[in-house]
Amino acid sequence: MRRALAFVLLATAGAAAAQSLGDTTSNGSPGAATTSGEQTYREICQACHMAEAQGGTGPGAAPALAANPRLGDPDYVLTRILRGRAGMPAFAELLTAEQTADVANYVRTHFGNAYSTPITTADVKRLAPPPES
Amino acid sequence: MIEFEQPSRRELLTAIGKAGGAVALYQAMTALGHAAPTQFAGPPKLSGARPGASVVVLGSGLAGMVAALELQKAGYKVQILEFQDRPGGRNYTVRGGDVIKETDGTVQKVQFAPGNYLNPGPWRIPFHHQALLHYCSELGVALEPFVQINLNGYIHSDKAYGGVPQRIAEVGVDYKGHVAELLAKAVNKGALDDTVTAEDKARLLEAMRGWGLLDKNMAYTTSLQTSAQRGYDRPPGGGVNGAPTPSQIASLSDTLDPRVWGTVSGFFSRTMQQTMFQPVGGVDMIGKAFARKLAGLIRLNARVTKIAQDDAGVTVDYVDTVTGKASVAKASYCVCTIPLPLLSQIEVQVSAPKQAAIKSLPYHSSCKVGLEMKRRFWEQDEAIFGGHSFTTQPIGEVGYPSTGFFKPGPAVLLGAYAGGANAYTFAAMTPAQRIETALKQGSVFHKQYRQEFSNGVAVAWTKLPWITSCASTWSEDLRREHYQNLVSVDGRIVLAGEHCSYIGAWMEASLLSAIDAITRLHQRALAA
Numbered sequence: 001m002r003r004a005l006a007f008v009l010l011a012t013a014g015a016a017a018a019q020s021l022g023d024t025t026s027n028g029s030p031g032a033a034t035t036s037g038e039q040t041y042r043e044i045c046q047a048c049h050m051a052e053a054q055g056g057t058g059p060g061a062a063p064a065l066a067a068n069p070r071l072g073d074p075d076y077v078l079t080r081i082l083r084g085r086a087g088m089p090a091f092a093e094l095l096t097a098e099q100t101a102d103v104a105n106y107v108r109t110h111f112g113n114a115y116s117t118p119i120t121t122a123d124v125k126r127l128a129p130p131p132e133s
Numbered sequence: 134m135i136e137f138e139q140p141s142r143r144e145l146l147t148a149i150g151k152a153g154g155a156v157a158l159y160q161a162m163t164a165l166g167h168a169a170p171t172q173f174a175g176p177p178k179l180s181g182a183r184p185g186a187s188v189v190v191l192g193s194g195l196a197g198m199v200a201a202l203e204l205q206k207a208g209y210k211v212q213i214l215e216f217q218d219r220p221g222g223r224n225y226t227v228r229g230g231d232v233i234k235e236t237d238g239t240v241q242k243v244q245f246a247p248g249n250y251l252n253p254g255p256w257r258i259p260f261h262h263q264a265l266l267h268y269c270s271e272l273g274v275a276l277e278p279f280v281q282i283n284l285n286g287y288i289h290s291d292k293a294y295g296g297v298p299q300r301i302a303e304v305g306v307d308y309k310g311h312v313a314e315l316l317a318k319a320v321n322k323g324a325l326d327d328t329v330t331a332e333d334k335a336r337l338l339e340a341m342r343g344w345g346l347l348d349k350n351m352a353y354t355t356s357l358q359t360s361a362q363r364g365y366d367r368p369p370g371g372g373v374n375g376a377p378t379p380s381q382i383a384s385l386s387d388t389l390d391p392r393v394w395g396t397v398s399g400f401f402s403r404t405m406q407q408t409m410f411q412p413v414g415g416v417d418m419i420g421k422a423f424a425r426k427l428a429g430l431i432r433l434n435a436r437v438t439k440i441a442q443d444d445a446g447v448t449v450d451y452v453d454t455v456t457g458k459a460s461v462a463k464a465s466y467c468v469c470t471i472p473l474p475l476l477s478q479i480e481v482q483v484s485a486p487k488q489a490a491i492k493s494l495p496y497h498s499s500c501k502v503g504l505e506m507k508r509r510f511w512e513q514d515e516a517i518f519g520g521h522s523f524t525t526q527p528i529g530e531v532g533y534p535s536t537g538f539f540k541p542g543p544a545v546l547l548g549a550y551a552g553g554a555n556a557y558t559f560a561a562m563t564p565a566q567r568i569e570t571a572l573k574q575g576s577v578f579h580k581q582y583r584q585e586f587s588n589g590v591a592v593a594w595t596k597l598p599w600i601t602s603c604a605s606t607w608s609e610d611l612r613r614e615h616y617q618n619l620v621s622v623d624g625r626i627v628l629a630g631e632h633c634s635y636i637g638a639w640m641e642a643s644l645l646s647a648i649d650a651i652t653r654l655h656q657r658a659l660a661a
């Protein structure tokens with residue numbers, strides 16, 4: 001059995017905001033959480049984008065990240081991860097800046113994507129939405 | 134037990150905030166942040182529908198069904214199209230024999246004993262969700278108490294108490310005791326002289342002594358007095374050995390762990406205060422009661438694929454998910470309650486701003502694991518009757534059934550309610566791995582787990598084909614840009630559902646949004 005990783009709910013402000021979302025976000029498991037981009041992909045993104053990043057099937061499915069030309073634009077990728085959109089969750093308050101940059105770099109350099117310009121934590125901070133208070 | 138009137142408690146917490154900083158202020162915030170009950174002024178009084186006017190309702194969750202019920206009362210001809218093979222949407226209960234299908238084809242068959250169930254989604258109702266309570270009463274849905282606050286549950290943090298779970302009463306009492314002692318010290322040092330009057334200083338000290346159970350030296354200590362709240366080592370008894378012995382208080386530092394103080398202050402959240410309710414026999418009793426009123430009007434296994442409108446009316450394309458046959462439904466108006474992760478991938482003929490709103494709002498998710506245990510060991514061995522134990526581990530909590538106390542035989546525990554990023558971690562696992570994770574992590578509370586486990590079911594909302602998530606995640610930014618565009622009537626179409634509200638993931642949200650939507654749609658219809 002593999003070890004389930006604990007991902008951080010970033011700040012106590014997040015915990016307060018999460019409470020106002022309703023019943024569904026009762027926990028955010030604070031804990032140490034440094035993970036590689038690959039680990040984050042396997043532990044989180046894979047649930048929807050699938051093992052080979054081929055995307056899901058059926059209504060509401062996540063698109064393929066494999067061989068996806070839109071991943072060429074670093075800001076597009078980061079904005080999607082940070083802010084989410086419809087079925088794509090917003091990860092700004094769920095991943096650290098390092099985890100976000102690492103997983104963005106991972107999908108941009110795997111699954112038939114070869115966009116080598118690295119995304120940095122400075123890019124993440126530039127595009128992150130203002131924290132909810 | 135000393136009780137405080139609300140105002141003095143508020144003053145108290147404000148003072149604590151000033152002296153004690155963020156931690157204390159957080160508690161004050163959660164206690165003060167939510168005040169008013171929901172905006173329910175009774176069911177809508179719509180009447181005089183245009184003769185022959187019809188409405189097609191998309192989705193048979195509570196939003197769709199309350200819309201259909203009230204529109205029908207007003208004289209509209211109503212039909213509902215529902216993707217699934219059951220009405221109710223997120224108002225959902227699983228029992229022995231039920232089958233749960235996931236997006237990738239994974240199938241779970243529920244093996245619970247007769248009478249046992251898991252509510253994978255909604256499970257508790259705040260006492261001030263008046264619209265929902267109204268319809269439960271109107272439709273004859275029996276409610277019973279949901280035990281939300283049970284101080285005999287545990288708190289576990291990997292960073293406090295050496296990782297050993299503590300009873301919530303113990304940590305809660307220690308937390309306020311230590312904070313009260315600190316505040317009293319600050320007052321006595323004159324640290325609050327510029328904010329508290331001399332008269333209030335004396336009252337504040339008195340309050341701290343009573344609230345924190347401080348001794349004559351204004352210290353929070355191990356004593357029979359503090360044990361009267363946090364529990365004893367040996368409780369009071371009768372006869373020769375009747376004398377109690379106190380329990381040892383723990384350190385201030387342990388109580389400053391966010392899982393500890395966050396849990397204690399979370400009990401004050403407006404939506405989590407007692408009394409909470411649950412439908413007797415499973416939350417889906419609500420959906421089933423609505424569906425009975427709408428007999429013959431709900432077409433199941435009908436997945437909407439396109440929504441169009443023109444001067445003459447609305448045209449909805451749908452596919453029968455069993456036969457694959459494509460059909461078209463026509464009506465004068467449309468109430469669409471399809472959750473946005475799915476609606477965003479359907480062609481909808483509405484204005485560009487509404488389309489942008491539909492596509493922009495993200496959703497979050499969670500995973501619940503139900504574990505059927507051979508006996509109620511939490512009641513029998515640990516005197517826990519309902520409520521929860523909370524942990525920093527990904528399972529988030531263990532939830533104990535609020536019903537069937539003392540019954541012999543198997544019962545279902547909520548073994549995980551994983552939220553945040555953990556929702557996706559659980560979704561990425563197979564059901565067997567989710568159950569194994571819940572057993573492993575829950576064993577931190579209950580050594581009996583492995584011995585007593587019988588079977589389990591793991592519902593990862595991300596994997597449910599008809600929603601792929603739990604509920605909408607609004608931010609202030611998104612509200613400003615998209616909220617009004619999302620809820621506006623667009624020609625003959627209006628959206629409703631949990632996502633069209635300021636309430637968040639509550640059944641009340643779907644009812645209030647639908648009532649508002651059909652009221653505006655009715656006005657539009659009369660004006661046409």
Ligand SMILES: Cc1cc2nc3c(=O)[nH]c(=O)nc-3n(C[C@H](O)[C@H](O)[C@H](O)COP(=O)(O)OP(=O)(O)OC[C@H]3O[C@@H](n4cnc5c(N)ncnc54)[C@H](O)[C@@H]3O)c2cc1C
Binds near residue numbers: 604
């Ligand atoms: C884990 C969890 C815990 C919760 N806890 C609570 C709680 O304790 N208390 C509480 O009050 N609320 C709680 N909620 C929130 C509550 O469940 C929802 O707010 C409410 O049930 C939503 O109702 P709705 O009608 O808006 O949407 P839904 O119930 O989702 O209805 C939408 C319907 O549309 C159907 N549909 C989807 N796509 C199509 C299509 N293409 N064509 C046709 N039909 C389609 C779906 O199958 C579904 O039946 C919880 C939710 C979750 C997920």
